[in-house]
Amino acid sequence: MKWRHPGQVVVAGFALATVVGTVLLMLPVSTETGEATGLLTALFTAVSAVCVTGLIVVDTPTYWSGFGEAVILGLIQVGGLGVMTLASVLAMLVAHRMGMRMQLFAQAETKSLGLGNVRSVVFGVIRLSLIVEAAVAVLLALRFGFGYDESFWRAVYLGVFHAVSAYNNAGFALFSDNLIGFATDPFVLFPIIVAVIIGGLGFPVIAEVLRRRERRGRRWSLHTRVTVLTYGALLAVGTVAVLLTEWRNPNTLGSLDLHHKLLVGLSHGVMPRTAGFNSLDLAHFEPTTLLVNDVLMFIGGGSAGTAGGIKVTTFALLGFVILAEIRGEPTVHVLGRRLPAEVQRQALTVALLGVGVVMIGTVALLAMTSFRLDEVLFESVSAFGTVGLSTGITAKIPAAGQLVLVALMFIGRLGPITMASALALRERPRRYELPEERPVVG
Amino acid sequence: MKWRHPGQVVVAGFALATVVGTVLLMLPVSTETGEATGLLTALFTAVSAVCVTGLIVVDTPTYWSGFGEAVILGLIQVGGLGVMTLASVLAMLVAHRMGMRMQLFAQAETKSLGLGNVRSVVFGVIRLSLIVEAAVAVLLALRFGFGYDESFWRAVYLGVFHAVSAYNNAGFALFSDNLIGFATDPFVLFPIIVAVIIGGLGFPVIAEVLRRRERRGRRWSLHTRVTVLTYGALLAVGTVAVLLTEWRNPNTLGSLDLHHKLLVGLSHGVMPRTAGFNSLDLAHFEPTTLLVNDVLMFIGGGSAGTAGGIKVTTFALLGFVILAEIRGEPTVHVLGRRLPAEVQRQALTVALLGVGVVMIGTVALLAMTSFRLDEVLFESVSAFGTVGLSTGITAKIPAAGQLVLVALMFIGRLGPITMASALALRERPRRYELPEERPVVG
Numbered sequence: 001m002k003w004r005h006p007g008q009v010v011v012a013g014f015a016l017a018t019v020v021g022t023v024l025l026m027l028p029v030s031t032e033t034g035e036a037t038g039l040l041t042a043l044f045t046a047v048s049a050v051c052v053t054g055l056i057v058v059d060t061p062t063y064w065s066g067f068g069e070a071v072i073l074g075l076i077q078v079g080g081l082g083v084m085t086l087a088s089v090l091a092m093l094v095a096h097r098m099g100m101r102m103q104l105f106a107q108a109e110t111k112s113l114g115l116g117n118v119r120s121v122v123f124g125v126i127r128l129s130l131i132v133e134a135a136v137a138v139l140l141a142l143r144f145g146f147g148y149d150e151s152f153w154r155a156v157y158l159g160v161f162h163a164v165s166a167y168n169n170a171g172f173a174l175f176s177d178n179l180i181g182f183a184t185d186p187f188v189l190f191p192i193i194v195a196v197i198i199g200g201l202g203f204p205v206i207a208e209v210l211r212r213r214e215r216r217g218r219r220w221s222l223h224t225r226v227t228v229l230t231y232g233a234l235l236a237v238g239t240v241a242v243l244l245t246e247w248r249n250p251n252t253l254g255s256l257d258l259h260h261k262l263l264v265g266l267s268h269g270v271m272p273r274t275a276g277f278n279s280l281d282l283a284h285f286e287p288t289t290l291l292v293n294d295v296l297m298f299i300g301g302g303s304a305g306t307a308g309g310i311k312v313t314t315f316a317l318l319g320f321v322i323l324a325e326i327r328g329e330p331t332v333h334v335l336g337r338r339l340p341a342e343v344q345r346q347a348l349t350v351a352l353l354g355v356g357v358v359m360i361g362t363v364a365l366l367a368m369t370s371f372r373l374d375e376v377l378f379e380s381v382s383a384f385g386t387v388g389l390s391t392g393i394t395a396k397i398p399a400a401g402q403l404v405l406v407a408l409m410f411i412g413r414l415g416p417i418t419m420a421s422a423l424a425l426r427e428r429p430r431r432y433e434l435p436e437e438r439p440v441v442g
Numbered sequence: 443m444k445w446r447h448p449g450q451v452v453v454a455g456f457a458l459a460t461v462v463g464t465v466l467l468m469l470p471v472s473t474e475t476g477e478a479t480g481l482l483t484a485l486f487t488a489v490s491a492v493c494v495t496g497l498i499v500v501d502t503p504t505y506w507s508g509f510g511e512a513v514i515l516g517l518i519q520v521g522g523l524g525v526m527t528l529a530s531v532l533a534m535l536v537a538h539r540m541g542m543r544m545q546l547f548a549q550a551e552t553k554s555l556g557l558g559n560v561r562s563v564v565f566g567v568i569r570l571s572l573i574v575e576a577a578v579a580v581l582l583a584l585r586f587g588f589g590y591d592e593s594f595w596r597a598v599y600l601g602v603f604h605a606v607s608a609y610n611n612a613g614f615a616l617f618s619d620n621l622i623g624f625a626t627d628p629f630v631l632f633p634i635i636v637a638v639i640i641g642g643l644g645f646p647v648i649a650e651v652l653r654r655r656e657r658r659g660r661r662w663s664l665h666t667r668v669t670v671l672t673y674g675a676l677l678a679v680g681t682v683a684v685l686l687t688e689w690r691n692p693n694t695l696g697s698l699d700l701h702h703k704l705l706v707g708l709s710h711g712v713m714p715r716t717a718g719f720n721s722l723d724l725a726h727f728e729p730t731t732l733l734v735n736d737v738l739m740f741i742g743g744g745s746a747g748t749a750g751g752i753k754v755t756t757f758a759l760l761g762f763v764i765l766a767e768i769r770g771e772p773t774v775h776v777l778g779r780r781l782p783a784e785v786q787r788q789a790l791t792v793a794l795l796g797v798g799v800v801m802i803g804t805v806a807l808l809a810m811t812s813f814r815l816d817e818v819l820f821e822s823v824s825a826f827g828t829v830g831l832s833t834g835i836t837a838k839i840p841a842a843g844q845l846v847l848v849a850l851m852f853i854g855r856l857g858p859i860t861m862a863s864a865l866a867l868r869e870r871p872r873r874y875e876l877p878e879e880r881p882v883v884g
């Protein structure tokens with residue numbers, strides 16, 4: 001079987017889902033009031049859902065009808081599953097092409113890659129997603145039913161919606177204040193945090209962790225070790241940063257008691273990894289917290305999962321490149337493995353193009369609005385990283401600016417995945433060799 | 443002759459100059475009022491001068507006496523000449539070690555590198571500096587004498603101070619509003635712009651351009667071509683950006699007529715390359731202009747010159763790496779030359795460590811002050827890039843924050859130079875080879 005342009009398949013699929021979602025959301029039946037929705041609002045919401053971002057220009061529970069909410073839920077599921085599946089398949093194709101051991105199947109040593117392997121990845125992704133979503137939905141439904149006296153079907157509906165939204169790192173919620181109302185409820189926050197992390201680590205990591213439980217003794221692959229370590233470290237950094245900077249802020253953590261401070265701090269350490277739920281009002285965050293979150297959101301979560309950003313491996317590998325350079329070592333070593341030069345260049349490209357896109361988006365939004373840099377930068381990074389956190393300016397941005405956000409969400413969701421894979425799969429023959437020359441750097 | 447730790451020589455020299463400058467500036471004789479200056483103000487001013495930055499916490503002409511101004515001028519000259527000389531020598535050592543053709547001397551094909559070569563570079567730098575500074579000083583003195591009715595000695599003094607400050611990309615001025623009073627005077631702005639560019643392109647480029655005039659026919663080295671093209675392109679971008687965003691701003695360009703708009707626009711296109719003079723009040727700049735300037739100031743000017751930033755070659759080479767990656771080419775070609783993998787890694791390291799340092803500085807300043815992100819980010823980048831432009835908050839930043847700026851200036855001035863050179867000179871033997879493994883990126 002041939003994948004001539006894997007990137008094009010991904011982009012076409014997302015464009016199709018966006019068109020269908022936009023049309024459905026424009027229908028009168030999608031709104032609470034029964035009035036038809038304008039193109040821009042429907043498009044923005046569809047892209048935000050299918051790119052599992054969570055930025056909103058209208059209040060989800062009060063604006064959209066049950067049908068509209070179901071459309072959003074469907075887009076989230078399609079978008080999340082789509083990226084997870086396609087990125088896993090692409091990673092497998094790259095691994096196969098490179099003759100590399102990739103822990104997506106039990107028969108890791110397979111020589112030929114057939115349709116059966118692709119099918120097993122697709123089924124693996126779907127099975128994992130449904131199991132985690134179902135388990136989390138049950139926990140949440142129980143809590144909503146018994147803790148908040150919701151009716152049976154309402155509790156089930158809330159459970160399913162937030163479980164899917166969490167596992168897909170989408171950040172859409174059916175409460176006008178997102179999860180601020182549950183800031184002190186671990187029975188709501190913990191299941192959501194767990195779903196966010198499992199979805200956000202990425203399928204290759206989860207698949208390998210599950211498989212390793214069966215066959216002990218062998219080490220995790222480099223990808224899994226780097227992802228887990230970096231994801232965990234960034235989670236800790238995010239939690240500590242929020243706790244440090246917001247501890248005394250009366251509008252955020254200040255009014256909570258100690259163990260609720262820690263609970264909310266943990267949830268806001270997880271969310272920039274790019275789930276995007278919020279249990280505090282970000283409009284009241286200190287500028288320092290916002291800037292630290294900008295960095296964390298830009299880095300994002302694991303590859304071939306539902307998280308966005310440039311991905312934790314990209315960030316970590318660049319760190320190892322710098323470390324090798326400072327030590328004056330000719331090759332880059334990462335946790336006992338050698339990092340090929342092409343992978344270094346790919347990481348560099350994904351990261352720097354990401355910086356470029358965010359900068360261009362921020363300059364454009366700054367020029368179009370009168371919001372402050374910290375608000376606009378946060379919005380740009382949140383869109384690019386498909387995070388969905390906002391200081392509350394999304395709906396107030398003019399049409400042209402919202403289209404900039406749409407572009408950022410699309411590029412942020414599909415750019416790193418398609419580019420890194422396309423780059424890894426393509427390989428031009430070296431036809432001639434030019435003489436070497438070294439400009440002065442720094 | 444041996445340079446065991448070239449980076450240490452540079453850092454020690456700058457530390458010594460800073461200590462001497464600080465002590466001198468603390469003396470009562472250094473101030474207009476005859477009162478002794480506190481340690482922090484003297485240290486900040488000395489570091490700003492020796493790092494040719496130009497950020498100030500007290501008004502240069504009204505606070506410092508003639509003696510104090512002379513100390514500042516001396517520190518600028520020592521700092522500028524020091525970096526230009528040492529960086530040129532280091533570049534030459536690297537070139538020699540790599541067996542590379544480096545156009546610093548007439549006898550480019552020399553096989554052994556002796557003290558004579560170093561001496562010729564040192565003398566070349568000093569000669570070039572004094573000639574350019576003298577020529578610009580004469581032009582400025584004539585203008586101040588005849589255009590502004592300054593007395594003979596006052597005109598000479600003003601001419602020399604601003605010529606030295608301009609050639610060294612220092613940005614210190616003897617007018618409380620910097621060059622805003624000369625915004626419409628090309629006879630002041632043009633000589634300053636020319637001095638800024640010659641100093642900012644760097645000695646290797648100027649030396650090669652001058653030498654090529656004697657021996658026609660051979661192409662410029664890759665370093666010179668990349669530097670000149672990128673420096674010119676960034677100058678154009680900076681000019682167009684200021685003109686576009688400030689054209690109608692009544693507090694900046696809005697009130698000027700067409701050709702003065704262009705003149706001031708050009709000067710503000712040059713200054714972020716990191717001279718730091720200003721002929722407009724940056725407190726009134728649009729946020730968009732500030733952000734574009736942040737990017738330009740971070741990139742900075744040419745290597746082994748008086749400009750700061752990560753340097754234009756670093757920026758351009760990373761662009762070529764990304765271009766090669768997008769095209770799927772196994773090797774990186776730059777203007778008909780092949781770029782060694784180590785140089786790619788050096789550029790990556792210098793740029794990403796720069797981003798890291800600026801981010802840490804910005805987070806620290808944000809946490810310490812109540813200024814907006816756009817003001818604080820501008821201040822951080824200006825300090826790191828040794829630019830000296832400011833929205834006017836420098837003096838209002840608390841002591842701890844000013845020490846952060848001192849650290850940023852020092853790291854920004856010495857970091858890229860010493861690191862890139864040290865990295866290029868060091869070379870660890872490859873003792874063993876680990877198995878290769880490819881994590882998923884993006």
Ligand SMILES: [K+]
Pocket residue numbers: 052053054169170171274275276386387388
């Ligand atoms: K999200």
Ligand SMILES: [K+]
Pocket residue numbers: 494495496611612613716717718828829830
């Ligand atoms: K400067």
